[in-house]
Amino acid sequence: MEFLPEGIRDELAAAQMQGRRKRASRSVQIGEEAFAILDMSDEGFAVDDTTTPHLRGLVDIFEGPRHLYQALIVAAARDGELMRYDFKRNTAASDTAPVDFEQPDNRPIALLTKT
Numbered sequence: 001m002e003f004l005p006e007g008i009r010d011e012l013a014a015a016q017m018q019g020r021r022k023r024a025s026r027s028v029q030i031g032e033e034a035f036a037i038l039d040m041s042d043e044g045f046a047v048d049d050t051t052t053p054h055l056r057g058l059v060d061i062f063e064g065p066r067h068l069y070q071a072l073i074v075a076a077a078r079d080g081e082l083m084r085y086d087f088k089r090n091t092a093a094s095d096t097a098p099v100d101f102e103q104p105d106n107r108p109i110a111l112l113t114k115t
Contacts, residue, residue: 049083067093
């Protein structure tokens with residue numbers, strides 16, 4: 001790559017980043033805005049620094065329309081055109097509310113009415 005002119009290297013890097021954004025299936029959402037996650041691990045994730053504003057605090061992470069996590073994040077480091085964020089807390093999202101009591105295993109699943 002060092003033998004290529006700088007303009008071509010820049011265009012090649014931009015095309016590679018565009019391809020990564022298209023392939024990204026996960027996104028981080030703050031309010032109404034969503035940004036593609038280009039790299040994700042157990043410790044954190046990375047987004048495109050050129051198109052994503054500085055993120056901080058509580059965010060929601062989605063895979064397509066499915067809510068995966070609610071996380072508390074902090075900026076970690078720049079890695080080229082990527083900005084890496086570390087999880088301070090990462091909690092799996094749930095479709096049901098937590099219960100404050102133990103539910104018996106033999107509880108009724110549904111109630112049948114007389115007709």
